[in-house]
């Protein structure tokens with residue numbers, strides 16, 4: 001039987017095949033396996049350490065927390081930085097900065113025309129209206145844009161992930177009118193913290209890191225002919241605004257908060273007393289192809 005050196009084993013693992021398979025996947029697998037062999041050797045990883053890691057990965061996946069770890073280790077922001085770099089190289093107009101989707105988007109939220117409430121019943125925080133237009137990079141209104149909006153509840157929980165919340169609570173889709181207008185009422189969310197006693201919190205404790213995100217609201221905006229825009233806005237004043245565990249805070253995405261706005265004109269949202277408002281326009285890049293305008297692949301992943 002064959003005795004193998006580390007190098008011989010690696011070569012066999014990386015070249016063994018009886019069919020072409022998927023060349024791109026084989027290339028990626030080869031790189032990752034090579035780097036991990038190297039890590040194990042150079043850091044003298046013990047069998048106990050190795051099997052503890054596989055156990056952790058199993059628990060991480062079982063708990064549906066892989067997306068928390070990718071965000072917390074910077075991979076989600078990395079993908080944004082790479083798309084920004086590609087845009088800049090191609091001389092594409094930037095529009096509203098993109099910001100990570102995160103692992104907590106749910107497709108299929110109830111849809112409203114132009115305006116809606118995200119919350120129901122008694123407000124669980126400061127009554128808040130956000131409003132503005134969806135525009136293209138020429139400054140023209142984007143009619144019939146579909147804007148998904150979602151945020152955390154008063155204790156930082158997201159519906160469909162946090163126990164006790166109603167389906168689609170604090171999640172809505174808003175279709176803009178001919179002028180690209182949107183408007184919604186909700187309450188100002190607090191920040192988010194990773195779930196305690198979870199595989200994610202285990203890793204962050206071991207790394208000596210916190211797992212907090214500053215207060216934010218997510219958006220996913222889709223419109224014919226426009227590049228799908230995934231972004232977030234931050235509420236100013238949060239302790240973690242420059243120390244987000246997911247590295248998603250960006251200039252241009254911190255909204256200005258106006259307090260004590262007069263209620264006139266906001267009756268359709270059930271507002272009869274002074275409230276807190278932010279105005280924000282979303283600027284979408286023009287799509288260069290159908291893929292950029294259609295989030296079909298993205299939606300297929302989340303609805304699966």
Ligand code: MBD
Pocket residue numbers: 068071100101102103104192213246248
């Ligand atoms: C969130 O609310 C979030 O937006 C991200 C990116 C990661 C974890 C929780």
Ligand code: FE
Pocket residue numbers: 102104192216218
């Ligand atoms: Fe979030």
